[in-house]
Amino acid sequence: MIFSxxxxxxxxxxxxxxxxxxxxxxxxxxxxxxxxxFFYGSWNWKLLALILGCATVDYVCARLxxxxxxxxxxxxxxxxxxxxxxxxxxxxxxYYNFFADSAVDFLQWLGLPxxxxxxxxxxxxxxxxxxxxxMSYTIDVYRGKxxxxxxxxxxxxxxxxxxxxxxxxxVRASEFLPQLQKKRVFRDVDTQRAFGQFLxxxxxxxxxxxxxxGPVEAVFAGPAEYTALSIAIGVLCYAxxxxxxxxxxxxxxxxxARLLGYDLTKNFNFPYLATSITDFWRRWHISLxxxxxxxxxxxxxxxxxxxxxxxxxxxxxxxxxxLWHGAGWNFIIWGAIHGLALVVHKEWLxxxxxxxxxxxxxxxxxxxxxLAWIYFRAANFGDAWVMTKAxxxxxxxxxxxVELWSPIAxxxxxxxxxxxxxxxxxxxxxxxWGVHRFCRRVLPAWLVTMLFGVLSxxxxxxxxxxxxxxxxxxx
Amino acid sequence: xxxxxxxxxxxxxILLLTASVIRSYDALPYWGMAxxxxxxxxxxxxxxxxxxxGSSRVHNGFMPSVFDERMTELGEPVKSFxxxxxxxxxxxxxxxxxxxxxxxPQRLKYLMIELxxxxxxxxxxxxxxxxxxxxxxxxxxxxxxxxxxxxxDDFGTKCEKLLHCGAHVLANTFRIGQGPRILDENLAPLxxxxxxxxxxxxxxxxxxxxxxxxxKRRLKVHEEWRSRPDRAAGQLxxxxxxxxxxxxxxxxxxGGMERQIERLRAAGIEPIYVIMPHYxxxxxxxxxxxxxxxxxxxxxxxxxxxxxPIYDFSNWFDSAHMIKSxxxxxxxxxxxxxxxxxxxxxxxxx
Numbered sequence: 001m002i003f004s005x006x007x008x009x010x011x012x013x014x015x016x017x018x019x020x021x022x023x024x025x026x027x028x029x030x031x032x033x034x035x036x037x038f039f040y041g042s043w044n045w046k047l048l049a050l051i052l053g054c055a056t057v058d059y060v061c062a063r064l065x066x067x068x069x070x071x072x073x074x075x076x077x078x079x080x081x082x083x084x085x086x087x088x089x090x091x092x093x094x095y096y097n098f099f100a101d102s103a104v105d106f107l108q109w110l111g112l113p114x115x116x117x118x119x120x121x122x123x124x125x126x127x128x129x130x131x132x133x134x135m136s137y138t139i140d141v142y143r144g145k146x147x148x149x150x151x152x153x154x155x156x157x158x159x160x161x162x163x164x165x166x167x168x169x170x171v172r173a174s175e176f177l178p179q180l181q182k183k184r185v186f187r188d189v190d191t192q193r194a195f196g197q198f199l200x201x202x203x204x205x206x207x208x209x210x211x212x213x214g215p216v217e218a219v220f221a222g223p224a225e226y227t228a229l230s231i232a233i234g235v236l237c238y239a240x241x242x243x244x245x246x247x248x249x250x251x252x253x254x255x256x257a258r259l260l261g262y263d264l265t266k267n268f269n270f271p272y273l274a275t276s277i278t279d280f281w282r283r284w285h286i287s288l289x290x291x292x293x294x295x296x297x298x299x300x301x302x303x304x305x306x307x308x309x310x311x312x313x314x315x316x317x318x319x320x321x322x323l324w325h326g327a328g329w330n331f332i333i334w335g336a337i338h339g340l341a342l343v344v345h346k347e348w349l350x351x352x353x354x355x356x357x358x359x360x361x362x363x364x365x366x367x368x369x370x371l372a373w374i375y376f377r378a379a380n381f382g383d384a385w386v387m388t389k390a391x392x393x394x395x396x397x398x399x400x401x402v403e404l405w406s407p408i409a410x411x412x413x414x415x416x417x418x419x420x421x422x423x424x425x426x427x428x429x430x431x432x433w434g435v436h437r438f439c440r441r442v443l444p445a446w447l448v449t450m451l452f453g454v455l456s457x458x459x460x461x462x463x464x465x466x467x468x469x470x471x472x473x474x475x
Numbered sequence: 476x477x478x479x480x481x482x483x484x485x486x487x488x489i490l491l492l493t494a495s496v497i498r499s500y501d502a503l504p505y506w507g508m509a510x511x512x513x514x515x516x517x518x519x520x521x522x523x524x525x526x527x528x529g530s531s532r533v534h535n536g537f538m539p540s541v542f543d544e545r546m547t548e549l550g551e552p553v554k555s556f557x558x559x560x561x562x563x564x565x566x567x568x569x570x571x572x573x574x575x576x577x578x579x580p581q582r583l584k585y586l587m588i589e590l591x592x593x594x595x596x597x598x599x600x601x602x603x604x605x606x607x608x609x610x611x612x613x614x615x616x617x618x619x620x621x622x623x624x625x626x627x628d629d630f631g632t633k634c635e636k637l638l639h640c641g642a643h644v645l646a647n648t649f650r651i652g653q654g655p656r657i658l659d660e661n662l663a664p665l666x667x668x669x670x671x672x673x674x675x676x677x678x679x680x681x682x683x684x685x686x687x688x689x690x691k692r693r694l695k696v697h698e699e700w701r702s703r704p705d706r707a708a709g710q711l712x713x714x715x716x717x718x719x720x721x722x723x724x725x726x727x728x729x730g731g732m733e734r735q736i737e738r739l740r741a742a743g744i745e746p747i748y749v750i751m752p753h754y755x756x757x758x759x760x761x762x763x764x765x766x767x768x769x770x771x772x773x774x775x776x777x778x779x780x781x782x783x784p785i786y787d788f789s790n791w792f793d794s795a796h797m798i799k800s801x802x803x804x805x806x807x808x809x810x811x812x813x814x815x816x817x818x819x820x821x822x823x824x825x
Contacts, residue, residue: 006642006645191479191482192482211655445482446482446485449482449485449486449489450485450486450489452486452489453485453486453487453488453489453490453492453493454489454490454493456486456490456493457489457490457491457493457494457497457649458493458654460494460649460650460651461494461497461649461650461651461652461653461654461657462652462654462655463651463652463654464652464655
């Protein structure tokens with residue numbers, strides 16, 4: 001069940017209606033937990049044991065850590081137990097085959113005998129998200145930043161809360177658990193704002209991202225056949241697709257949670273308008289970059305050492321961030337490019353200074369981010385290399401041009417890309433300036449509602465019939 | 476709370492209004508040639524005495540020029556049009572018949588309709604193809620639902636099929652996924668293409684099926700079928716012996732049939748139902764159709780003993796579609812049947 005499907009709308013209408021019909025907090029939490037488990041179970045009922053197991057282990061470990069701290073001990077062994085369980089689960093389901101395959105390849109490369117050890121493992125939806133969320137909780141309790149959740153029900157709801165369960169944002173317990181204690185009143189919910197956020201997410205995902213999928217799939221399926229220009233357009237379309245897909249999902253998640261009276265962390269802040277690669281990571285997948293900074297980069301020592309030490313930590317954090325996205329060398333290379341770019345930016349700051357050459361800095365940032373997307377999306381290293389040469393050296397490996405938007409088949413590719421990207425970019429900049437907030441302030445509420453109705457009808461009309469799954473579900 | 480409900484109502488009304496504006500601008504069914512032929516007939520309906528509404532078997536198997544020539548030889552000169560469209564089935568005819576009656580044709584005498592057994596199921600078992608979704612309209616939902624409910628499917632399958640039909644009707648009401656196509660059709664002149672309303676419909680609607688004209692998927696089916704003449708001969712032998720009648724899960728929708736006939740007769744158009752030939756399978760709704768044999772003309776070409784040389788292997792492209800020589804024979808046969816039949820059914824009641 002994905003947010004842009006009609007059955008989700010039916011599911012949510014039921015959850016929303018019952019949630020606000022219930023009078024007090026406790027039954028509402030039970031209802032939301034039941035709905036969340038049903039939502040997750042709709043993918044695979046058997047995997048409910050996995051998420052409930054993760055929640056139980058982390059809840060118990062956090063309580064044991066707190067008890068140990070009361071006795072004056074550190075509770076480190078319980079933290080290690082919790083981390084081993086979470087990382088073990090993640091490692092087994094997500095990375096076992098990757099590491100087993102890589103080890104076999106390596107042994108075979110050395111000329112040593114090695115047999116296939118790949119297992120048929122189902123990748124549970126959202127495993128990277130809920131394990132990271134649960135881990136942050138025990139680490140925060142261990143660091144003394146957070147008291148353990150008062151009730152098991154609250155903690156399980158925090159881990160399984162359906163709006164953010166399968167693709168984030170990665171919510172921190174310190175932000176979510178206090179909300180569970182608050183009394184919730186429907187009139188306090190800004191429903192128009194929440195619905196507007198859901199609708200904007202729906203348009204981003206179901207219309208823009210899914211329409212972009214066509215040209216992206218064409219180019220990435222066989223880049224060797226295309227011209228450098230077509231490859232560049234394919235990469236640009238992918239940048240738009242992944243942004244709209246992921247930020248669209250996050251918007252829908254935040255909008256859905258808001259309609260139920262909960263606030264989730266902002267996950268995107270116009271990343272392609274970033275002034276530097278460091279700024280990009282403050283704007284892209286904010287909840288993950290914040291998590292990596294607080295629980296990995298700082299744990300590695302952060303910038304509390306020599307320049308080289310800081311650079312190592314940055315590169316390592318981004319490498320592991322790449323690996324978090326998926327079990328594949330392409331993700332590691334993607335992380336490495338970002339790690340290297342962050343290191344180069346640190347040196348840029350040292351030699352050029354903060355805020356200097358802003359236009360050049362923005363262009364270099366965008367160029368690097370788009371280069372890295374090639375490795376994120378390419379089917380194999382060979383394709384990625386062909387595309388990199390086209391992107392960097394403008395070498396055309398083939399003759400074919402991309403059909404960006406098949407209906408306007410005869411339009412030159414350059415025109416077609418303008419047709420889509422220019423209005424999107426203008427909209428992107430305008431919303432960055434807060435035009436949507438201005439409109440909501442100036443326009444009467446009924447007019448905004450009418451505008452939503454018109455936008456919804458047009459979005460439905462332009463949404464491809466065959467919906468594509470969210471890209472980040474695979475992570 | 477009442478303020479919220481007002482906003483919800485306002486949102487729903489505006490959403491529906493906008494969708495209906497898009498619908499009014501883009502009212503005709505939108506799968507492939509169905510639009511082209513409708514737009515063509517909008518301007519040429521008064522040129523024809525006979526229209527033949529049906530599936531791809533009609534689209535490739537009925538040659539109006541041959542039919543007209545034979546009718547003239549038999550002393551009943553007519554001009555006919557092949558209104559066949561790939562995938563078109565019994566339930567799809569209703570909105571087309573509505574449209575036809577709305578045009579108030581003066582010259583039209585007969586509307587031949589390829590009789591399908593009111594089967595309600597997706598082509599290639601895929602409910603989510605654009606073609607499948609595009610067929611579902613409000614006007615056809617009731618008939619579809621009845622056909623489903625009277626069928627022999629189990630309860631779960633009936634619910635699943637009904638859900639799909641309902642969802643597709645909603646998808647069509649809101650014109651989901653049609654924006655790019657609408658834009659494309661209107662931008663067509665920019666790159667030298669004709670607007671769909673000006674598409675040329677050659678050969679009075681008939682399309683020759685051959686290795687040159689067939690699409691890739693059909694060509695594959697053709698090659699596979701033609702490579703096994705022994706299997707085809709076996710299928711035909713079984714058909715002759717009438718021992719291969721498949722189980723019919725659908726319910727023959729007598730109410731739907733009655734309404735179709737009544738509406739056409741009230742508009743002064745005589746319906747003639749034609750069971751088109753098929754090499755491998757038997758017509759599913761024989762039991763149901765038999766009940767109508769004395770009320771409306773039903774021509775049956777599904778029986779080799781009635782259809783004669785049409786069933787020669789060399790006339791077929793695959794088990795369901797004929798090549799030009801088959802289409803010629805079939806069109807002649809239909810002309811002879813129509814001439815002989817009058818209002819009497821030519822039907823093998825065995």
